[in-house]
Amino acid sequence: MPHLHIEQFQTATLPHKVDNIVLKRIAINVEHCDERLVEVEIGTDHFFLLSKQSGSKNLLKSDKTSRPSTTAHIKQALNAYADIADLKVIDSNTTTTTVQTPKRESHLKFADEFEDIFKESSKTVIEVGFGSGRHLLYQALNNPDVTHVGIEIHRPSLQQVSKQITIQGLDNLYLLDYDARLFFESIPSNSIDTIFVHFPVPWDKKPHRRVISRVFVDESLRILKLNGSLELRTDSPTYFEYSLQTLLGYDKLDLHICKNRTIDISSKYEDRWVRQERDIYDLTVVSHEESKSLQREYDFSFQSGVLDRDIINNLNATTIKNSNSFVHFERLFEFEEDKQMMFRLSLGAFERPEHLYLILASTPYYFPSDPAPSQSAYQAHQSIKEVLYG
Numbered sequence: 495m496p497h498l499h500i501e502q503f504q505t506a507t508l509p510h511k512v513d514n515i516v517l518k519r520i521a522i523n524v525e526h527c528d529e530r531l532v533e534v535e536i537g538t539d540h541f542f543l544l545s546k547q548s549g550s551k552n553l554l555k556s557d558k559t560s561r562p563s564t565t566a567h568i569k570q571a572l573n574a575y576a577d578i579a580d581l582k583v584i585d586s587n588t589t590t591t592t593v594q595t596p597k598r599e600s601h602l603k604f605a606d607e608f609e610d611i612f613k614e615s616s617k618t619v620i621e622v623g624f625g626s627g628r629h630l631l632y633q634a635l636n637n638p639d640v641t642h643v644g645i646e647i648h649r650p651s652l653q654q655v656s657k658q659i660t661i662q663g664l665d666n667l668y669l670l671d672y673d674a675r676l677f678f679e680s681i682p683s684n685s686i687d688t689i690f691v692h693f694p695v696p697w698d699k700k701p702h703r704r705v706i707s708r709v710f711v712d713e714s715l716r717i718l719k720l721n722g723s724l725e726l727r728t729d730s731p732t733y734f735e736y737s738l739q740t741l742l743g744y745d746k747l748d749l750h751i752c753k754n755r756t757i758d759i760s761s762k763y764e765d766r767w768v769r770q771e772r773d774i775y776d777l778t779v780v781s782h783e784e785s786k787s788l789q790r791e792y793d794f795s796f797q798s799g800v801l802d803r804d805i806i807n808n809l810n811a812t813t814i815k816n817s818n819s820f821v822h823f824e825r826l827f828e829f830e831e832d833k834q835m836m837f838r839l840s841l842g843a844f845e846r847p848e849h850l851y852l853i854l855a856s857t858p859y860y861f862p863s864d865p866a867p868s869q870s871a872y873q874a875h876q877s878i879k880e881v882l883y884g
């Protein structure tokens with residue numbers, strides 16, 4: 495990730511605008527004043543740069559909680575801040591920045607842009623965690639009338655597959671940089687034909703991080719059309735057993751199991767496991783029921799009003815637990831320029847939390863955007879409102 499190794503952080507006079515980059519203000523961690531966040535706006539990208547001591551080094555780098563759409567924006571913002579704050583840079587990896595903002599490829603979508611895509615497609619396939627994208631690209635190339643959606647959380651994989659989509663001129667494949675477990679909750683019911691989950695990370699020591707779970711299967715069955723299927727392919731006997739047990743917990747399901755089935759295209763992972771002579775397991779679930787339509791409208795807004803500073807201070811480093819969700823007030827920041835307060839939060843379902851900021855303006859708002867529309871995030875939002883306003 496782009497970063498600057500600097501002698502010392504210096505506070506610049508903000509806000510400051512250079513070309514299309516707006517450096518807005520600086521927030522300081524109220525308990526650790528060497529941790530600062532610089533708020534940046536470049537076009538529609540709103541994010542923070544993070545200044546922190548790492549070992550004996552002072553670093554200015556991108557903040558993982560509010561990542562922009564492209565690393566070029568991080569580089570531009572880092573260089574712009576270093577310039578106006580007159581930072582002494584010891585070393586950096588930001589030199590290849592182009593001044594022009596790269597165009598966002600039309601196949602790279604945001605989570606809220608899929609409703610129309612799903613409505614307009616007669617056939618839709620989703621691949622969760624496509625990695626190198628071999629299987630996804632093959633499917634899209636060989637099924638031009640089918641809309642394909644690849645969901646990944648690993649940026650280099652997204653960039654690599656995005657390049658391939660452009661090179662191969664595919665117009666039936668969209669990519670989403672998102673946690674599939676959260677995204678599924680916002681997909682309309684009965685709209686997907688096939689869901690592929692190929693070689694998911696087994697997470698043997700942290701099973702709560704697995705893609706397959708009871709909630710994920712519930713959501714998959716809801717979004718699948720009648721006779722649509724969820725296809726798991728794995729080399730891990732533990733993951734296979736675990737998924738089978740999860741699925742056997744359902745009353746009525748059509749399950750198919752195959753061992754060492756050959757498919758048209760093998761992924762990089764599959765090649766590796768086959769070389770090691772490991773068995774490959776397929777577990778396919780077919781949906782036999784139409785699901786009720788999704789009636790979920792979540793309002794993540796706050797009322798306006800003056801917030802009590804003592805309440806805010808007391809919330810720092812605390813956690814509220816509900817039946818199906820939680821919110822953890824991880825850290826409290828204060829903006830230097832206007833004394834606004836801000837929390838870094840983790841919230842939502844226990845097994846798939848989201849990380850984001852809550853800016854305590856006169857009408858508080860989430861940064862860089864609202865939580866993903868899910869029941870657990872909404873429950874957490876209600877808890878935040880209760881503790882802030884009583």
Ligand SMILES: C[S@@+](CC[C@H](N)C(=O)[O-])C[C@H]1O[C@@H](n2cnc3c(N)ncnc32)[C@H](O)[C@@H]1O
Pocket residue numbers: 622623624625626627645646647648651672673674675691692693694695705761762763764
């Ligand atoms: C072991 S790799 C397999 C990649 C590919 N399917 C293959 O067969 O080569 C698992 C992939 O799933 C992605 N992944 C893990 N959890 C995810 C989630 N919750 N949502 C989307 N992608 C996820 C990881 O980033 C990783 O690229």
